[in-house]
Amino acid sequence: MSKQHDALAELIEPAIDSLGFELWGIEFFTQGKHSKLRVFIESEAGISLEDCEQVSRQVSSILDVEDPITGEYTLEVSSPGLDRRLFNLAHFQRFTGSKVSLKLNAPFEGKRKFVGRINGIEEDDIVLQVDEHEYLLPITSIEKANIVPEF
Incomplete structure (x- = not known):
């Protein structure tokens, strides 16, 4: 913020x-x-x-x-709604296991936008599972992240 x-x-x-x-x-x-x-x-x-x-x-x-x-x-x-924005590390921790769409401040491995599942938190990094690949993304590199509702 x-x-x-x-x-x-x-x-x-x-x-x-x-x-x-x-x-x-x-x-x-x-x-x-x-x-x-x-x-x-x-x-x-x-x-x-x-x-x-x-x-x-x-x-x-x-x-x-x-x-x-x-x-x-x-x-x-x-209210934040079903597709709520995640603003801080505590929000990512609370929604571990949830699917998210996020946009980075700068490209990471050639991409700025990711859709995946939060696998956990390691210090100040988000562990994001995208298909068969796991990314470790610093919270400071995330411009915006929202929950993707699953029905």
């Missing part, structure tokens, strides 16, 4: 925790003139629309007072 993401997480996580939810991750991006802050929350009991509204009100109040983001933006609060 970037320093801005870390600062935002540090600012809003205590409020989210106090409401009984876990901050799963944050995305901030700009499309044209519009910026969007996405906050993903998680709970063992699942996430309802009312949960998202409650967290949105609380986070919005904090962001209005602290004003950590310059310019206008839209705040969106949601």
Whole structure:
């Protein structure tokens, strides 16, 4: 995560925790003139629309007072969903055995995109099984990773 993401997480996580939810991750991006802050929350009991509204009100109040983001933006609060993004090492650990799609910051053995199964974690590396080949990918080399739902 970037320093801005870390600062935002540090600012809003205590409020989210106090409401009984876990901050799963944050995305901030700009499309044209519009910026969007996405906050993903998680709970063992699942996430309802009312949960998202409650967290949105609380986070919005904090962001209005602290004003950590310059310019206008839209705040969106949601559950991570079935195809949830994995933001940190703990997420990869939690989903060991799951199928993932990931994109690297730079090519590894000529490829930037991989779809495989998380076989485990070795220090700060993800062990990814792709067909008959096992890759050891540093967490810092992963630009984006999402669970691939299996039905």
